[in-house]
Amino acid sequence: MAEPLLELKDLRVSFPTEDGLVQAVNVVSLSIMPGETLGVVGESGSGKSVTFLTVMGLINRKSAIVEGEVIFQGEDLLKLPVDELKKIRGSKIGMVFQDPMTSLHPFYKVGYQLAETILAHEDVSKKEANERAVEMLRTVGIPRPDQRAKQYPHEFSGGMRQRAMIAMGLSLNPDLLIADEPTTALDVTVQAQILALIDRLKEEFNAAVVMITHDLGVVAEHADDIQVMYAGRVVEFGDVDDIYYEPMHPYTWGLLGSIPRLTDSLKERLRPITGLPPSMINVPKGCSFNPRCPYQFDRCLTEEPELIPLDGHHAAACHLSLADRRKVLSEGVAIQR
């Protein structure tokens, strides 16, 4: 088996605050192979963004406690000094953020912001950097890229800005692109375009992609593997088929039940997960999902479930017996082939 491109080993991230220690990421391990697409799914506050901001070194090193290892191409990024890390940022790992409205600098022209990325990593002339910036804008499907490059972000629509962000993330042909909720702030029609674009470019640039989202629907068509996070932990992991057709964690069932489907009859209602995600300061004892889980029993209140491999690739962290879970599944959680 080939070397993983990125491997997180027992990553923990916590932030000391006046109210107590915020456990944003509570032991996450995962690995991504070159060229693979990993979908990371969870509600707001599940630690999915913090996990990958930590990979990029974009959380404040002074205000956070980070434990574990982040191995990227054989190097532990957590041990790298900032100067070394910044050579990797933007060039080997590109990142696309959630809100394209606020993620581009309002005072600089889009082409300039792209060229700046290239100039930061490669010893090329400004002219060449500008030309490559225009070329990247063309690649991500922005019409009249030479004129668009001379415009400011506020002259771009949301979708166009996100395309520009993607162009920026990919401008140095990175091995990994981290897309943090790249479609959340966009119109539904634009969402599909952006996802298709990421798919196409992933092939073109031969990059691995991490797609962070709260929407299982988004990753369904675009990911190879899916990791479901809850309260700073991975609760289920598997390939797309595992997660969609044989989900083995009550939280995943909840997520699937909350996706509206056109095939549902009108009488069938969405089944939202009741309650709210837990406070990251007072994470519930035992399984952190227990206050919202319809299937919880006494063991869930005391013992933290491990992420146990089920078959092959698929793993879930739940105390329910496999037989019980299969039974619940067959009795009809919102799964439709």
Added chain:
Amino acid sequence: MTRYIIRRLLWVVLVLLVVVFVTFVIFFLMPSGDPALRFAGKGAQPQVLETVRHQLGLDRPWYSQYFSFTRNIFLGDQNGWPGLGFSFATRVPLKDILFERMFVTIQLAVGAAVIWLLVGIPIGILSALRPRSLMDRGAMTFALIGISAPVFFLGPLALYIFWYKLGWLPGTGYKPLSSGFGPWLSHFILPWCVLAVLYAAFYARMTRANLMETMGEDYIRTARAKGLSERRVVLKHGLRAGLTPIVTIFGLDLAGLLGGAIITETIFNIPGIGQYTILAVRRLDLYAIMDITLVAAFFVTFANLVVDIVYAFLDPRVRYD
């Protein structure tokens, strides 16, 4: 843009007209004494008073005086354009006096502005980058003291130390640059610094707050994610957005001072607009008061316009049409 500027210039004129009107009304409706009596001296014969009144034009109704004053400003008087009238006290045309004093005040204000920008903004930047550090706390303590210490306290204190005790600097007064760079600088350096303290403290705080807010923006995270050096992230992406609002404040602060730094000019005996303000009010010198008010109002309204235009160049999202 041109249309916008023209429209704004018309507004400037309108505001100035209103300011002149209000000042006139205040002078005549709430009289604090009779300028003619002041000029003729106590116990003057009624005929003499009448003559003086006539010479000063005070025998005409106030609105007639108002109209001739306003007309002179726009069309000029026998002393050229703009017609600024004459001093009741000395019967000398005010135009030359005012321009001379304005030049002195400009030197004072601009010099102080350079100092407060050079001190306040770097302190603010350093503080913003290391919030709650020793350096930050020290700087913000300085800022608090600077904001709290009034010029009428700092001025005499500085004079006492650097002139009276140490003898490093000459005393008060004004030496034009034509009398040599050394004398000019040594007479200006204390008033500059004393005047700059308050503003430096204020700008340090403002820069710190603005930059800290900017550094939390999403586009700063993007800049870091691109792999830019921290230097570039702060000095280019951070400052560009963080300092832009300060341009607005700076324009207005400078304009306010150009209308006269009354206390500083008085303490250091600098013959600028501010000092003349006190003189004019004391002498009930109507036209001098009017002119100074007009000059101050002009600087403020005009600076507002300049700031708005500059802002359109600094922030591409701002467009006027």
